Amino acid sequence: MDPRRNPSIAEWFHEETKYSPQSMGLLPRPDVDQRPLPYKEWHASEPVDLVPYLPFPGFPLGPSEDQRPLDSALLSEFVGALSRILYFTGGVTGIQQSPEESWLFRAAPSAGALYPTDITLALRGIRGIEDGLHAYSVPNHQLVSVLEGDFLPGIASSFWDHPSFDGVQAVVLLSGVWQRSRWRYHDRAYRRILLDTGHVLGNLVHAAQQEGLQAIPLAGFDDPALQKLMFLDSEQEGVLVGVPLRRADDVSTAADGLVAAVKRSSRSTAPPDFETDPILAIHESSSMIHDAEVALPPDPPTWAEGAADARVVPLVETLGDISNEFPRIVVRRRSTRQFTGASVNRRDLDRVLDFAHRYATPGPVRYLSARPALQIHLVVNRVKGLEPGVWRYLPDEHQLRLIRSGDERRRVHGACLGQELARDAACLVVYSADLPHAVEVWGDRAYRYLHLDAGFLGQQLNLACIHQELGVSGVAGFFDDTWNEILELPADHAITYITAIGDPFASE
Numbered sequence: 138m139d140p141r142r143n144p145s146i147a148e149w150f151h152e153e154t155k156y157s158p159q160s161m162g163l164l165p166r167p168d169v170d171q172r173p174l175p176y177k178e179w180h181a182s183e184p185v186d187l188v189p190y191l192p193f194p195g196f197p198l199g200p201s202e203d204q205r206p207l208d209s210a211l212l213s214e215f216v217g218a219l220s221r222i223l224y225f226t227g228g229v230t231g232i233q234q235s236p237e238e239s240w241l242f243r244a245a246p247s248a249g250a251l252y253p254t255d256i257t258l259a260l261r262g263i264r265g266i267e268d269g270l271h272a273y274s275v276p277n278h279q280l281v282s283v284l285e286g287d288f289l290p291g292i293a294s295s296f297w298d299h300p301s302f303d304g305v306q307a308v309v310l311l312s313g314v315w316q317r318s319r320w321r322y323h324d325r326a327y328r329r330i331l332l333d334t335g336h337v338l339g340n341l342v343h344a345a346q347q348e349g350l351q352a353i354p355l356a357g358f359d360d361p362a363l364q365k366l367m368f369l370d371s372e373q374e375g376v377l378v379g380v381p382l383r384r385a386d387d388v389s390t391a392a393d394g395l396v397a398a399v400k401r402s403s404r405s406t407a408p409p410d411f412e413t414d415p416i417l418a419i420h421e422s423s424s425m426i427h428d429a430e431v432a433l434p435p436d437p438p439t440w441a442e443g444a445a446d447a448r449v450v451p452l453v454e455t456l457g458d459i460s461n462e463f464p465r466i467v468v469r470r471r472s473t474r475q476f477t478g479a480s481v482n483r484r485d486l487d488r489v490l491d492f493a494h495r496y497a498t499p500g501p502v503r504y505l506s507a508r509p510a511l512q513i514h515l516v517v518n519r520v521k522g523l524e525p526g527v528w529r530y531l532p533d534e535h536q537l538r539l540i541r542s543g544d545e546r547r548r549v550h551g552a553c554l555g556q557e558l559a560r561d562a563a564c565l566v567v568y569s570a571d572l573p574h575a576v577e578v579w580g581d582r583a584y585r586y587l588h589l590d591a592g593f594l595g596q597q598l599n600l601a602c603i604h605q606e607l608g609v610s611g612v613a614g615f616f617d618d619t620w621n622e623i624l625e626l627p628a629d630h631a632i633t634y635i636t637a638i639g640d641p642f643a644s645e
């Protein structure tokens with residue numbers, strides 16, 4: 138950090154939560170007896186049973202004996218769409234049974250399989266279901282009424298009456314439960330909660346599209362108002378994204394209005410006092426208030442373009458639309474635990490990069506909050522037709538620019554805490570950002586946007602890799618400063634997320 142200026146809390150938090158070879162040994166081991174449940178346990182005598190609407194039979198956990206689900210004959214057809222959207226966004230897609238307990242794996246990956254992201258629906262005017270807030274009960278795939286009443290006007294108001302709320306019947310609210318991830322990852326959990334939530338969002342946009350709906354993710358809102366409305370205790374959990382679901386044929390370009398005026402949170406200057414919990418400090422300092430300041434839209438990125446004679450490789454293959462296959466990809470998806478170390482084809486990589494980054498390019502609806510601020514690098518270990526080394530990917534041009542050639546496997550192995558995944562991957566995709574600059578634009582809120590967006594893109598990489606039959610895994614455990622050195626980035630740039638791509642062992 139530049140010693141001549143006071144760092145914002147976003148920069149302070151990032152610095153505080155960096156892993157380094159010295160700090161790693163100091164982190165306490167998680168207490169296995171205190172491991173939090175990866176979902177809230179909801180019980181309702183009359184839940185909405187969502188299982189019958191799934192496109193396959195045999196979901197293992199249905200209603201319990203004392204439950205009388207609402208009569209499906211009286212429910213709107215829209216409930217079927219909601220069932221499938223919830224399932225393919227964050228439902229249970231795998232169970233691992235051990236003699237002592239069973240582990241549930243979900244549609245979206247999650248750091249440490251801790252699943253800190255909860256899904257709540259705000260519903261209105263759906264036949265057979267009370268207007269109100271409904272929790273998604275994960276293990277038995279049910280909707281459980283939490284609060285009755287018409288919450289949509291209040292929710293819309295906390296998003297400054299964004300036009301995409303007009304007339305909607307369903308809004309998805311994604312919130313992070315701090316302790317679920319903090320239990321293992323301590324203060325750095327906040328980064329992973331944002332990344333995880335970005336992954337969930339990455340599924341949601343496809344799951345909604347499958348049902349003829351457009352998901353419109355909005356990460357800028359009046360936090361205190363929304364938390365109060367939902368009766369959430371900010372010390373425990375916080376809403377991170379709100380997503381109105383509109384009929385796809387009813388999306389106006391006005392829905393994209395948010396990009397015209399960017400609201401920002403404060404840019405705090407003093408670090409929180411010693412006693413303050415860092416997660417609460419960053420979450421609060423990145424909160425917006427009702428009369429949040431409006432900033433100019435961000436400048437285009439001002440990255441140095443590198444040497445004029447830098448080697449440029451235009452990528453050729455593209456991968457436009459995988460929507461027909463999305464449900465099958467999600468149920469088949471698992472993070473790769475081990476790569477063989479063999480190379481992958483550049484054509485596959487071209488397609489994965491194209492899908493992940495160009496899909497999220499501004500169209501009628503923007504999925505990302507801070508897209509121009511994210512820089513994309515590739516460390517190529519073994520890709521047929523591409524020199525090993527460090528590259529930058531320019532999504533608009535679908536082009537790679539060589540920064541430095543050479544075998545980086547030993548270095549990236551160490552920089553990812555000695556995880557063999559990094560060494561044996563064919564390549565690593567790394568997102569980073571000029572954090573001080575991003576904070577100048579969005580205030581401390583930038584910290585949320587940069588990590589949510591990186592998680593969203595990480596999920597697109599995951600989906601495209603599964604489509605191309607490549608192995609893939611997120612990597613959020615790394616030595617930050619070593620990565621700045623590998624990528625030749627200034628010390629104040631934040632490395633937000635890494636995705637490892639490669640040849641999986643056949644059993645994966």
Ligand SMILES: Cc1cc2nc3c(=O)[nH]c(=O)nc-3n(C[C@H](O)[C@H](O)[C@H](O)COP(=O)(O)O)c2cc1C
Nearest residue numbers: 242246247248249250332333471472611612613614
């Ligand atoms: C944000 C994020 C960070 C992750 N970091 C790592 C990591 O550093 N090392 C690793 O082996 N797996 C990592 N994973 C993969 C998770 O361990 C995996 O998603 C989780 O165990 C659930 O399994 P599944 O993805 O196969 O459903 C990460 C996943 C996410 C979403």
